[in-house]
Amino acid sequence: MEEDQKKIKDDFFSVRDDLKKLNDDKEKLFLERNSYSSEIKKLIDELKEHKTKRDEITKSIRQLKEERDKINTKVKELIDEIKKIQPAVEKEVPPLPAFKSSYKSSYSSRGERQPNNPGFIRAEIKKLEYQIETAGMTFSQETKHMKRINELKKQLAQFEQISNESRKARELSKEINHNKKEAKKIHDKIRADATESQMHHEKILEISKKIDELKEKEKEAHKKFLEEKEKCTDMAKKMQDARNKLKEVQDVEKEKERKEEHVRRKEHEERTKADVETMVARVKGKLANNEKLDTDDFLVMQSFPDRFKN
Numbered sequence: 001m002e003e004d005q006k007k008i009k010d011d012f013f014s015v016r017d018d019l020k021k022l023n024d025d026k027e028k029l030f031l032e033r034n035s036y037s038s039e040i041k042k043l044i045d046e047l048k049e050h051k052t053k054r055d056e057i058t059k060s061i062r063q064l065k066e067e068r069d070k071i072n073t074k075v076k077e078l079i080d081e082i083k084k085i086q087p088a089v090e091k092e093v094p095p096l097p098a099f100k101s102s103y104k105s106s107y108s109s110r111g112e113r114q115p116n117n118p119g120f121i122r123a124e125i126k127k128l129e130y131q132i133e134t135a136g137m138t139f140s141q142e143t144k145h146m147k148r149i150n151e152l153k154k155q156l157a158q159f160e161q162i163s164n165e166s167r168k169a170r171e172l173s174k175e176i177n178h179n180k181k182e183a184k185k186i187h188d189k190i191r192a193d194a195t196e197s198q199m200h201h202e203k204i205l206e207i208s209k210k211i212d213e214l215k216e217k218e219k220e221a222h223k224k225f226l227e228e229k230e231k232c233t234d235m236a237k238k239m240q241d242a243r244n245k246l247k248e249v250q251d252v253e254k255e256k257e258r259k260e261e262h263v264r265r266k267e268h269e270e271r272t273k274a275d276v277e278t279m280v281a282r283v284k285g286k287l288a289n290n291e292k293l294d295t296d297d298f299l300v301m302q303s304f305p306d307r308f309k310n
Contacts, residue, residue: 008249012242019235026228032226036218040211047207054200064193069185071179078176086171088165092141194302197249280307 127143131137139144279300286293287308293301301308 008245009243012239012246015235015239015242019232019239022228022232022235026225026232029221029225029228031140033218033221036214036221039212040218043207043211043214047204047211050200050207051204054197054204057197057200061190061193061197064186064190068190069184071186075176075179075183078172078179082169082172082176085165085169088162093211118156118163121152121156121159125149128152276304280304284308 128149133140138141279296283293283297283300284307285291286297
């Protein structure tokens with residue numbers, strides 16, 4: 001019986017130790033899984049930041065491309081416009097034949113080939129107008145001078161038109177160059193942003209790979225945690241069974257101790273009663289023989305007065 005009780009106690013303490021170890025292992029796995037979960041959460045937050053920056057840059061690149069395309073379209077339109085006016089710019093104004101006048105004066109250049117440029121034409125017009133105003137001409141001479149002036153004015157108008165078209169072409173060329181520079185700046189910005197966007201994209205791929213790896217570890221740790229948790233549950237049931245058995249043993253031991261104590265108490269009472277009877281008989285014997293009582297005898301009489309009543 002004692003060996004069975006000892007075995008029950010040993011089993012209980014063994015199960016208790018096993019349960020403690022399982023709980024420790026379960027707690028370690030729980031902390032390990034949570035560590036992976038915490039790291040995954042941090043990486044996901046970092047991933048979101050890179051995605052947000054990449055998407056912002058992508059949006060900016062799209063807007064920059066639209067702006068660049070608009071500028072390039074404008075450049076094309078300006079080039080087309082220059083092409084349209086280029087023939088007029090390159091057009092040559094044919095020189096007029098030399099002016100032959102029957103009117104003689106210091107300004108006349110009869111029979112000479114006249115320079116073909118706006119400065120000379122303006123001077124020639126001014127000279128002919130001055131001759132008309134100051135010289136006494138015949139009607140025929142004046143008519144011939146007026147005709148020449150009109151021819152010169154038409155020629156000057158052609159030069160002015162070419163000059164205007166040339167100026168317009170220069171302005172268009174200047175505007176084209178300016179827009180090309182702006183387009184290049186935007187293009188350089190697009191390339192720089194694209195490089196940064198690619199960096200964020202590569203970081204996203206790198207972090208995503210880490211997250212996938214950690215999720216596998218988290219999954220494995222969670223699986224082991226659940227296994228240990230199930231073992232703990234089973235061991236807790238064994239622990240409860242062992243505790244119940246131990247309680248039964250302890251209850252039996254307590255009952256045995258109670259009975260033994262009862263027996264010991266009863267035996268003590270019986271021994272005490274026998275001792276009292278012996279002491280009372282001794283005192284009564286002394287009283288009957290008129291012997292001298294000592295202190296112990298008086299204590300017996302005080303403790304059991306009913307036994308000494310006449």
